[in-house]
Amino acid sequence: MRRWTKGMRDAFFDSLFSLAVKDKNLLLLTSDTGAICHDNFREELSAQYMNVGIAEQNMIGVASGLALSGKKIYVYGIVPFVTMRCYEQIRIDLCCMDLNVTIVSIGAGLDYSTLGPTHHGYEDISLMRSLPPMKIYSPSDSLIADFICRNSYKEKGPKYIRLDRTGFPLLYKRQEDIxxxxxxxxxxxxxxxxxxxxxxxxxxxxxxxxxxxxxxxxxxxxxxxxxxxxxxxxxxxxxxxxxxxxxxxxxxxxxxxxxxxxxxxxxxxxxxxxxxxxxxxxxxxxxxxxxxxxxxxxxxxxxxxxxxxxxxxxxx
Amino acid sequence: MKKVAISYLEKKSRYIRRQIIDITMKAGSGHIAPSFSCVEILTFLYYAATLRFNPKKPNWSKRDRFILSKGHAAIALYVVLADLGFFPCSYLKNFIQQGGCLCAHPENHIAGVEAYSGSLGHGLSIAAGLALASKMDNKDYISTVLLGDGECHEGAVWEAAMFSSQHKLNNLIAIIDYNGASAIDFLPKYLTIEPLEEKWKAFGWEVITIDGHSFRELKRALSGIRNRSSDKPLLVIALTVKGKGVSFMENNPIWHYRIPTEKEFNIINKELRYGKF
The missing domain is CATH 3.40.50.920 (Rossmann fold)
Known part of the structure; x- marks a missing residue:
């Protein structure tokens, strides 16, 4: 059995990296977030990775253009910025066109506690729930974060995956039970x-x-x-x-x-x-x-x- | 680029304006003036062999991508697409009607429409994504996008402008329909976008400013877009007149979203029949 030694965020991106190694059509865009957890993408899969800058609206628009061209896109940012700042782009560019773009957010709930309300994530489920085609995943530990990454990868349409920096102690014993x-x-x-x-x-x-x-x-x-x-x-x-x-x-x-x-x-x-x-x-x-x-x-x-x-x- | 007679393009432009009036009068709704200001631009893109497309195969992988980011001018695009055979001309009769196929703003389930638009400030980012994909996949299709001038108030436009030059998207062509007026007023009176040329140049774009109603000028700006030597994205600032072709509509912001009365309709008929446009 695999030993889980990483937080939820790292478990998710390790899993995504393994998928990206096999699928050259998979691209990860970030709005200047992911200092360490994206090191493997930056070092080994640089052609499938892009820091688009602190410009979430443009990130979603570019993601939709790439998805319209047949790419499988993951975008990453801190909860409020990657959901609220670019909400209309998510609504129209991703949801109206039902595109294969997965929004991965970090900082669920009070995860970024000391950073204050600007960085807290307590509206995102509500916002994403109101968009008809949007699927929402919310893992509770590192083991299920990896499980959700691998299983949701096969699904089509827009998705929202809400991550936390912590993932321990594990709440699940083994993925076979999920x-x-x-x-x-x-x-x-x-x-x-x-x-x-x-x-x-x-x-x-x-x-x-x-x-x-x-x-x-x-x-x-x-x-x-x-x-x-x-x-x-x-x-x-x-x-x-x-x-x-x-x-x-x-x-x-x-x-x-x-x-x-x-x-x-x-x-x-x-x-x-x-x-x-x-x-x-x-x-x-x-x-x-x-x-x-x-x-x-x-x-x-x-x-x-x-x-x-x-x-x-x-x-x- | 294939040689096309200017008289042929003028004839097409007249037809498009005529259709725009007929469709909006029948529907009782539509954006006439902002559609009129971009008629020559659309005509040149679609009838002067500027863009590569196949109406019988709207999703042909080698087609050039065009996004009407100023989605409120959808009627003008629909007339062009129907005339070229992307969908039957009969669709135009049911514009925005129950059971019809054409929405007031473009939707990408309509043949020939690449993306949803209508909320301003989205199109350039999407077009940049399409241009980037073309480069990543070593394809030679170009990505074109038509923006409104008021649309340049949206911050997202400038995010996309920065991104496009950073990634050297020289296969991305943006055109601004610079008619000087938005929904309720003239831009300089409430929020100027000037100096526009300098702004885009500062954002790393090559910029050409032309008369957006002159086919000769459009040719000068757009004839070499497929094989550009510059590694910068290209912006064409097309100076236009809102409501071009109808005297009382020209440069009057109220016509952004107004439907003519019967009396006005009769004048429009005369001017479109005998006028220059």
């Missing part, structure tokens, strides 16, 4: 509560579930690694027997994974009680990621206490 087409994994079973999460904060969900067991609450954890198209049928089957469903995300409460899950559960009769935990406003306070998570009540202990209160007081 069902790509299913779009989510049940990482822990539980009959009382189901915590649905995406990205690196799935780790907090698992920690919170451990704490909840101390409170006598049996909690399951689901990792949604494909947010769009979301597997509505499979997800409903997985959660419908729980009393409470909690969505935990490092994203604004509006339009993210919580909204996606609400769109499924709100249309079902006799649905479990649904609670959304996320970020409600720009994080203007300073601190590292753990501290910012705590300020937003997203740390494992506070999450566990919130869920306990909901379970004890709010159950149907």
């Amino acid at each position: 069902k790509f087409a299913r779009g989510f994994s049940l990482l822990k079973e539980g009959k009382d509560v189901c915590i649905i999460a995406t990205g690196r904060i799935v780790y907090n969900a698992l920690q919170a579930a451990k704490k909840l067991s101390e409170f006598g609450i049996d909690s399951g954890v689901i990792d949604i690694f494909r947010i769009k198209p979301i597997n509505a049928g499979g997800l409903w089957e997985a959660v419908r027997k729980n009393k409470v469903v909690v969505v935990l995300e490092e994203h604004f409460l509006h339009g993210g994974l919580g909204s996606a899950v609400s769109e499924i559960i709100s249309q079902k009769p006799c649905a479990p009680l649904l609670k959304l935990l996320g970020i409600s406003d720009f994080c203007n306070e300073y601190g590292n990621r753990k501290q910012l998570q705590a300020l937003n009540s997203l740390d494992p202990l506070t999450v566990a206490h919130q869920i306990k209160d909901i379970f004890k007081n709010g159950k149907k």
Whole structure:
């Protein structure tokens, strides 16, 4: 079995590099991001790599021109810059024309904690979810980042892959257990509560579930690694027997994974009680990621206490 | 480049303007004046053997790529494409109608249209990507793009301008339809783009300024675009008149998106029949 010693970002780009070695049609464009993780592209595949400069709108436009010419394009940048700065180019050039361009972003949620709201990524899922053909992937550790890279490579059309710099500790034991087409994994079973999460904060969900067991609450954890198209049928089957469903995300409460899950559960009769935990406003306070998570009540202990209160007081 | 009589190009230009009026009158909507200002440019690109294309094989891999970045002039392009046989002329009758095939702005499912446009500032980047792919694949097709002058207000245009010269895309030809007016006003009155020639030169482009309604001038600028000795991308600043061909439309920004009354329509008929254009 392969040993995972790299963060999510490096695992993803190592995987992409292996694909690019075999596929000369694959090009990676970056808007001056990727100092070390692109070293192998720069040194060994320079003809398939281009730093287009700090010009995200042009990067998407150039990517679409290359994709219209039959190239398979990956573009890379920090979450807000590669999603919001060039949103209209993504909407028209990539989505209206349904082109084979994959947007890879770094800095999901509060990953760039100390850099402040300019570098935080808490609107991207909402933005990408509103574009009809856009697929959205959100890995939670290094192992599944590599898995998503290799499997989504075969898919056509525009994609958005939301990465984190961290990828440890691993949440998955082996890739053979992941069902790509299913779009989510049940990482822990539980009959009382189901915590649905995406990205690196799935780790907090698992920690919170451990704490909840101390409170006598049996909690399951689901990792949604494909947010769009979301597997509505499979997800409903997985959660419908729980009393409470909690969505935990490092994203604004509006339009993210919580909204996606609400769109499924709100249309079902006799649905479990649904609670959304996320970020409600720009994080203007300073601190590292753990501290910012705590300020937003997203740390494992506070999450566990919130869920306990909901379970004890709010159950149907 | 094949020799084509100027009288033939003038005849085609008259036909295109006539069709633009008929289509917009029938549809009750359309951008007449910004279409009129680029009629000679489109005529020269498509009827003077400037671009390489095959209407029977719109996706022919060796075709030159053309993007109408000022997508609001779509009607002019549709008339040309239909006349050349990319799609039936009957499509023009159903412009923007339910069940029709032609949108007010270009969409790339239409034969002969390379990319969506209509939101300004996108076309040059896409054209640069097409030109780059041509070079990467050792192909000889060129990439051409027609921009509006007001479109140069968009920052993305300058991102693409920098990129194109950096990568020596001498197979990229941009033309600016410089009619001096945008949707509601004249450019110098609210946000000038001058000195335009100097700006593009400073961004690493070769620049030629011409009269965009003169076929002789268009020939001077565009006849050698397939085998250019310069390694710079080429910008043609085509000085034009918005609404060219109809006296009361010329240089009047209100005609950016206005449909003539019946009385005005009668005057247009006379001027297009007997006028120079």
